Amino acid sequence: MKKLGKIYMALVLLFLYVPIFVLIVFSFNETKSRSVFSGFTLDWYSKLFHNRIIMDSLMNTIIIAVAASIISTILGTFAAIGINNMRKVPKSLVLNATNMPIINPEIVTGVSLMLLFVFFAARMEFEFGFVTLLIAHITFDVPYIILNIMPKFKQMDPHLYEAAVDLGCSPMSAFRKVVLPEIMPGVVSGFLMAFTYSLDDFVVSYFTTGSTSQTLPITIYSMTRRKVSPEINALSTIIFVVVVVILIVKNTIENRARKEKGGEA
Amino acid sequence: MENIVSLKNIIVEFDGERVLKNISLDIKDKEFVTLLGPSGCGKTTTLRIIAGFIDPTSGDVLFDGERINSLPPHKRNVNTVFQRYALFPHLNVYDNIAFGLRVKKVPEKEILSRVGEMLDMVNLRGFEKRSVQRLSGGQQQRVAIARALVNRPKVLLLDEPLGALDLKLRKGMQTELRRIQQQLELTFVYVTHDQEEALTMSDTVVVMNNGHIQQIGSPTDIYNEPVNAFVADFIGESNIVNGSMPKDCVVEFTGRQFECVDKGFSPDETVDVVIRPEDIKIIPAENAKLTGIVESVVFKGVHYEMIVDGVDHKWTIHSTKYEPVGTMIGMHVDPYDIHIMKKTKEDEGTEL
Amino acid sequence: MKMKVLSAPYLVWMCVFIVVPLIMVAYFAVTTDNGSLTVQHLADVGQYANIFVRSIWLSVIATAICLVVAYPIAFLLSRMEKHHQGTMLMLVMLPMWMNFLLRTYAWMTLLGNNGIINYLFGLVGLGPYKLINTSGAVVLGMVYNYLPFMILPLYSVMEKIDKSVIEAASDLGSNPRSVLFRVIVPLSVPGITSGITMVFVPAISTFIISRMLGGGSNLLIGDLIEMQFLGNSYNPHLGAAISLVLMAIILVIMTVMNQFSPDDQVLI
Numbered sequence: 001m002k003k004l005g006k007i008y009m010a011l012v013l014l015f016l017y018v019p020i021f022v023l024i025v026f027s028f029n030e031t032k033s034r035s036v037f038s039g040f041t042l043d044w045y046s047k048l049f050h051n052r053i054i055m056d057s058l059m060n061t062i063i064i065a066v067a068a069s070i071i072s073t074i075l076g077t078f079a080a081i082g083i084n085n086m087r088k089v090p091k092s093l094v095l096n097a098t099n100m101p102i103i104n105p106e107i108v109t110g111v112s113l114m115l116l117f118v119f120f121a122a123r124m125e126f127e128f129g130f131v132t133l134l135i136a137h138i139t140f141d142v143p144y145i146i147l148n149i150m151p152k153f154k155q156m157d158p159h160l161y162e163a164a165v166d167l168g169c170s171p172m173s174a175f176r177k178v179v180l181p182e183i184m185p186g187v188v189s190g191f192l193m194a195f196t197y198s199l200d201d202f203v204v205s206y207f208t209t210g211s212t213s214q215t216l217p218i219t220i221y222s223m224t225r226r227k228v229s230p231e232i233n234a235l236s237t238i239i240f241v242v243v244v245v246i247l248i249v250k251n252t253i254e255n256r257a258r259k260e261k262g263g264e265a
Numbered sequence: 266m267e268n269i270v271s272l273k274n275i276i277v278e279f280d281g282e283r284v285l286k287n288i289s290l291d292i293k294d295k296e297f298v299t300l301l302g303p304s305g306c307g308k309t310t311t312l313r314i315i316a317g318f319i320d321p322t323s324g325d326v327l328f329d330g331e332r333i334n335s336l337p338p339h340k341r342n343v344n345t346v347f348q349r350y351a352l353f354p355h356l357n358v359y360d361n362i363a364f365g366l367r368v369k370k371v372p373e374k375e376i377l378s379r380v381g382e383m384l385d386m387v388n389l390r391g392f393e394k395r396s397v398q399r400l401s402g403g404q405q406q407r408v409a410i411a412r413a414l415v416n417r418p419k420v421l422l423l424d425e426p427l428g429a430l431d432l433k434l435r436k437g438m439q440t441e442l443r444r445i446q447q448q449l450e451l452t453f454v455y456v457t458h459d460q461e462e463a464l465t466m467s468d469t470v471v472v473m474n475n476g477h478i479q480q481i482g483s484p485t486d487i488y489n490e491p492v493n494a495f496v497a498d499f500i501g502e503s504n505i506v507n508g509s510m511p512k513d514c515v516v517e518f519t520g521r522q523f524e525c526v527d528k529g530f531s532p533d534e535t536v537d538v539v540i541r542p543e544d545i546k547i548i549p550a551e552n553a554k555l556t557g558i559v560e561s562v563v564f565k566g567v568h569y570e571m572i573v574d575g576v577d578h579k580w581t582i583h584s585t586k587y588e589p590v591g592t593m594i595g596m597h598v599d600p601y602d603i604h605i606m607k608k609t610k611e612d613e614g615t616e617l
Numbered sequence: 618m619k620m621k622v623l624s625a626p627y628l629v630w631m632c633v634f635i636v637v638p639l640i641m642v643a644y645f646a647v648t649t650d651n652g653s654l655t656v657q658h659l660a661d662v663g664q665y666a667n668i669f670v671r672s673i674w675l676s677v678i679a680t681a682i683c684l685v686v687a688y689p690i691a692f693l694l695s696r697m698e699k700h701h702q703g704t705m706l707m708l709v710m711l712p713m714w715m716n717f718l719l720r721t722y723a724w725m726t727l728l729g730n731n732g733i734i735n736y737l738f739g740l741v742g743l744g745p746y747k748l749i750n751t752s753g754a755v756v757l758g759m760v761y762n763y764l765p766f767m768i769l770p771l772y773s774v775m776e777k778i779d780k781s782v783i784e785a786a787s788d789l790g791s792n793p794r795s796v797l798f799r800v801i802v803p804l805s806v807p808g809i810t811s812g813i814t815m816v817f818v819p820a821i822s823t824f825i826i827s828r829m830l831g832g833g834s835n836l837l838i839g840d841l842i843e844m845q846f847l848g849n850s851y852n853p854h855l856g857a858a859i860s861l862v863l864m865a866i867i868l869v870i871m872t873v874m875n876q877f878s879p880d881d882q883v884l885i
Binding site: 005008009012013015016017018019020022023026033034035036075076078079080081082083084085086094097098100101103104105106107108109111112113114115116118119135136138139142146175196200202203206207216217220221224232233235236239240243244247251 | 620621622623624625626627628630631633634635636637638639641642645686689690693703704705707708709711712714715716717718719720721722723724725726727729731732733735736761764818819821822823824825829839842843846847853856857860863864867871
Binding site: 157159160162163164165166167168169170171173174177178181182 | 318337338339340344345348350353354365368413
């Protein structure tokens with residue numbers, strides 16, 4: 001039974017990883033063939049780095065992701081604090097509206113924003129591009145920030161704030177000294193989540209961007225529409241390596257932190 | 266002695282619902298006052314009014330004779346020990362206790378010595394650097410007390426501080442709290458639903474129910490002279506039966522007349538008759554006014570607790586004498602052990 | 618101080634960029650270009666019934682496969698030793714961190730007519746088979762992309778099932794099979810329902826997977842919507858009407874799912 005489980009697990013992992021490894025292997029292939037490995041080369045990597053469109057869209061992606069996640073973290077943190085202090089009915093109303101971009105299919109969020117932007121573009125003379133993209137990203141990022149912070153309020157002892165005030169803190173400093181440190185883990189994980197969603201987003205960006213501001217996923221999409229281009233393989237390999245490195249670093253840091261905490265006890 | 270805190274005709278409403286219905290209470294300096302009552306009786310609300318977390322809908326809060334209704338909590342000279350301690354999880358033991366002093370910008374040197382004093386008092390020397398999340402319940406409790414007391418408040422408010430501790434620890438902390446209160450000569454306002462705790466620790470017990478104060482008195486007064494059936498029942502177990510007073514010193518219940526010591530009721534006024542289980546004596550059934558059949562017997566250590574079916578009423582009796590189930594027994598109550606109480610309408614306090 | 622005020626900027630943002638756009642979708646769906654009310658667009662959606670049926674059918678199959686494949690995985694994960702769980706979970710989730718388009722592209726190259734799978738078939742004298750541009754390829758793409766969305770919620774409920782509950786069941790005479798069906802499955806219902814929603818919703822609304830793996834012959838609802846907004850058949854009114862119907866379908870699915878889930882345990 002145990003052995004069977006291991007075999008099953010291995011098969012599923014194989015299913016998940018084989019496609020990625022095939023991409024990686026063929027990123028070093030001399031020819032454009034997708035099936036026969038004819039010889040080792042790094043050409044596709046150098047072509048990738050010299051591809052202006054890809055490099056520009058990579059830059060755009062990072063700028064958008066950084067800007068959107070920072071703005072949405074600020075907006076969302078304040079929002080979460082406010083929402084937490086609301087009465088039951090308005091609170092659930094706001095939280096339901098906040099959940100919309102998460103529950104709704106991405107394509108609906110995308111086209112709904114597109115309709116809004118078309119409406120304003122026609123009346124206010126602006127073009128689809130950086131600004132519309134940024135607004136769209138903030139819009140789908142903020143809910144993740146709020147969703148990450150709200151449980152922290154729930155976990156927090158409701159008397160902490162009162163205890164600080166009781167000990168002489170003004171409401172403002174009680175908030176800064178006691179409440180903020182408590183919700184900080186939620187703020188950080190919300191920020192990271194928003195950042196990765198922004199980096200990765202294709203669908204919403206696809207409907208809200210103009211020709212001036214392409215993000216990497218959109219560039220990838222147009223590349224896959226054209227004929228085979230092993231540069232994508234090279235790009236996939238690099239992204240995969242980066243992801244693996246980030247995850248390993250993250251895990252090591254977490255493990256070390258856990259060990260240190262355990263060591264004190 | 267001076268009154269340090271006075272509540273005058275306090276009414277509190279939440280969303281149109283009256284939680285406190287005209288409460289007046291004087292707390293004397295250096296007194297250990299306990300607010301006692303079932304959950305939802307308004308005792309915690311009363312405490313939070315003194316702390317400043319709740320503004321009364323009407324009425325006055327006086328501190329040292331001054332009206333402090335609109336004074337925010339951080340400017341009041343009272344500190345609170347919260348129900349679940351509310352220790353700051355991101356700070357260690359030392360920083361938790363030093364919190365209030367740091368807010369007041371007390372020099373670090375003085376903080377060091379004052380926190381040290383507190384650590385000695387609550388026996389937590391050597392725990393300074395420990396994270397509060399890794400303390401036992403009893404230790405967290407003591408940090409919470411130290412954190413409040415280090416600010417030298419005139420009044421310490423304690424909201425069911427021992428509720429989360431196990432029985433043995435609770436008993437120990439009761440004595441310790443009492444010792445701290447007497448050593449520092451402070452006023453303690455203590456909220457609990459545990460009547461035993463209230464009777465052991467307090468100078469004065471305030472029994473509350475339904476947003477009203479039922480009775481204020483010393484523990485012995487409250488126990489021996491409960492003013493109504495609610496207090497009698499809440500403070501220890503009681504047999505409560507309906508009765509009437511045909512004339513002074515005679516009460517009629519379960520269809521028979523008994524001698525008692527109360528007078529001053531109007532003729533045939535209906536009353537509550539309260540008899541404590543330990544005041545019922547078992548006598549032979551033949552010459553007893555009250556008889557019944559033993560329905561169950563439970564051994565309680567010092568005594569047996571028996572439920573006796575007396576047709577009109579099931580009596581609870583505490584006795585050291587064992588009677589097997591099914592026996593017909595007689596019961597006797599001395600006149601001075603029969604407590605007669607005016608009927609109180611639900612939802613109303615007794616005029617004091 | 619009123620903390621509520623702090624949420625004001627977000628509330629404005631939420632109204633302008635979440636609520637108003639959704640109202641606009643509804644408005645576009647029931648009006649013509651000159652603003653008069655019409656049910657024509659909603660009626661027109663009926664012409665695409667075959668596409669709706671295909672979308673629902675393919676995403677139901679993909680969701681079912683995900684559930685069947687993910688359930689044992691989640692269970693095995695949850696019963697592993699704690700420190701192995703973290704590593705294994707990371708292994709399962711890692712592909713999800715790759716860009717969605719790249720993952721789908723990987724299957725494009727694998728399934729292609731001169732892709733590696735057909736090449737391998739060729740070596741043993743079989744094929745080539747038509748693998749890409751089939752509805753099977755679309756389902757495969759859905760399963761591959763959304764499988765982790767099914768594993769994660771299942772794992773997180775199963776991980777919380779106390780080992781002693783399972784022991785208690787066997788103590789009371791359950792064999793492994795009845796432990797599974799009488800204890801583990803009922804306790805993992807919240808994970809099942811939220812896994813189903815998390816797979817079904819993106820699957821039914823995708824347009825990339827069908828575009829990349831399904832060729833032109835396997836249009837889904839997502840493609841239909843995309844075509845009305847960015848494609849050749851530009852018609853935002855019809856697109857909005859289709860979106861509205863899609864939202865209604867999803868709402869129905871989620872309501873049904875919530876019926877099975879205890880109130881306090883809805884994961885999403």
